[in-house]
Amino acid sequence: MNPPVSIIMPVYNCGQYLTAAIESILKQKFTDFELLIIYDRSSDASDEIIDKYHKQDSRLRIHENRGLGIISALNCGLDLAAGEFIARMDADDISLPERINSQYNLMKKNPECILCGTWYKYINEEDKVLSEIPLPEHDSEIKTLLAVSAVFAHGSVMFRRSALGNLRYSEAKPNFAEDYRLWTELAFRGRLAVIPEYLYHYREYSASLSQRVSRELASDTAAAGMEYLSKNREFIFSVLPQLLSRENLSLKSKKQKKYFFSLVQQLGIKLVLAEYLKPGWYVFFCSLRSGQARPLFMLKYLFSLAALLLHAPGVYENIEKKLIKFKKIFFVCIRHNSGSGV
Numbered sequence: 321m322n323p324p325v326s327i328i329m330p331v332y333n334c335g336q337y338l339t340a341a342i343e344s345i346l347k348q349k350f351t352d353f354e355l356l357i358i359y360d361r362s363s364d365a366s367d368e369i370i371d372k373y374h375k376q377d378s379r380l381r382i383h384e385n386r387g388l389g390i391i392s393a394l395n396c397g398l399d400l401a402a403g404e405f406i407a408r409m410d411a412d413d414i415s416l417p418e419r420i421n422s423q424y425n426l427m428k429k430n431p432e433c434i435l436c437g438t439w440y441k442y443i444n445e446e447d448k449v450l451s452e453i454p455l456p457e458h459d460s461e462i463k464t465l466l467a468v469s470a471v472f473a474h475g476s477v478m479f480r481r482s483a484l485g486n487l488r489y490s491e492a493k494p495n496f497a498e499d500y501r502l503w504t505e506l507a508f509r510g511r512l513a514v515i516p517e518y519l520y521h522y523r524e525y526s527a528s529l530s531q532r533v534s535r536e537l538a539s540d541t542a543a544a545g546m547e548y549l550s551k552n553r554e555f556i557f558s559v560l561p562q563l564l565s566r567e568n569l570s571l572k573s574k575k576q577k578k579y580f581f582s583l584v585q586q587l588g589i590k591l592v593l594a595e596y597l598k599p600g601w602y603v604f605f606c607s608l609r610s611g612q613a614r615p616l617f618m619l620k621y622l623f624s625l626a627a628l629l630l631h632a633p634g635v636y637e638n639i640e641k642k643l644i645k646f647k648k649i650f651f652v653c654i655r656h657n658s659g660s661g662v
Contacts, residue, residue, distance in 0.1 A: 323379075325353040325424055325478075327407045328397030330390055334411035335364035337523065342373050344414045350421035353407075356400055357382045358393040366411075391489045391498050398488060401481065408499070410475035414443070414521035422515050423478040434483035434510030435503065437472035438519040450524060454576045455514045460559040461580075462512040467549040467556060468586040470500035470541065476520035483509045497541040504548040556587075 327345060331338060345355055357370055357380060374380045383400060385393045398406065405427060407420060423436045442450040455471060456462055465471055477499070487505055489498045549556065562568060564584070569577060 322402040323352050323354050324403050325350065325405045325407060325420060326397075326401035326403035326481075327353055327355045327409050327420070328394065328401065329355060329357050329409045329411055330385075330393035330397065331357055331359040331362070331366055331370065331411045332390075332393075333362045333364050333366060335362065335366045335369060337412035338366055338369045341409065341411050341413060341415075342369070344416070345409060345420075346373070346377060346379070347417055348415065348420045349417050350424055353379060353420060354402060355380050355409075356397050358385050358397050358400075359383070360385055360388070360393070391491050394498065395488045395491070398484065404481055405478055406481050406484070407478040408475045410523075412523045413473075413475045414447075414523075415475075416519045416521070418517070419476075419519040420478070422517065422519060426513060426515060427478065427480060430511070430513070432511045433480075433513050435477060435479040435506055436513045436515065437477050438515045439517055440473040440476050440520040440522050441518050442524045443521045444524060447521075449521075452518060452575070454516070454573065454579055456576075456580055456583075457514045457516050459511045459513065461563055462514065463507050463552070464556050464559055464563060465580075465583045465587065466504055466507055467545050467552070469545070469583055470497065470503065472499075472503065472514075473520050473522040474499045476522070477503070479506065480510070497544050500541055501544045504544060507548075508552070 329341070329345075334341070342355070345353075355377075357374075359367065359370055359382060361367065361384070370380075370382055374382050381400070383396060385396050405424060407423065409415060419438060423438070427433050427436055437455060439452070439454050441452050444450055453473070456465060462471055483506060487502065489502055569580075572580060
């Protein structure tokens, strides 16, 4: 009989953290799963670690995916998965013992739910907690904020295989936001949920990611978000009044409100740029995160409230001049930073 949960873990050169990642899965309270490790031939100790655990625990299934990259590995995992539910897991992160059990129980009790994440914490190379991310919990909030953020930590998600169908990660082009694009495709096939507990530790590297990769990730995430916004604009505007209502905000903790408003600000500037500038500018805008371009990136906060009120009766006339001024500032910064070689 097939296990109800398949956990997909792509592995390539993660030897330093792989043991902890595998152990965190094998020590889950929920035990009826298969751990699908899709590995490329690594130059570190990853292959030896995988082989050791494969011999020790029959729940591990391993598959070699030589030289084909992360997206191919993930798609291979989706094709091999036998479970009713599919969970993601990154080879350098940590799943807390209750994670799989909590997600499985929520999705089993709520058949309309097709994807479930959890709150998570950023940790560094020494496992020190850097920050805590208390995600929005409700379907309409998650679907709205997907326009500006992947929302979930990559490896923290569980989704329903029946909702996935033939949908796979896109291999059409280099893709630094592979999970985000899949989630935006899945979003309106059912309800999304978040468990309000810190059940996942997402590892952040201080020096190992190059500036180019960081820019590519920001650019690809921005492009995916703009595509999602253009498809679901009507829905987003229909639920915003309720999301920003005093009643809804009163239910959130101070930390939740802070995180929620940071995403709402990003949504605001995206709406301004989508409304008044070519969509490509937003992608360019989000790739400028450091150095001389940082002042330009920080401009995103200036007109977020105005953007959210764009479609409210009688408001447009009051903010039109500010938006025109914003466009002038924006293009001055573009010219300045282009001249600086950014």
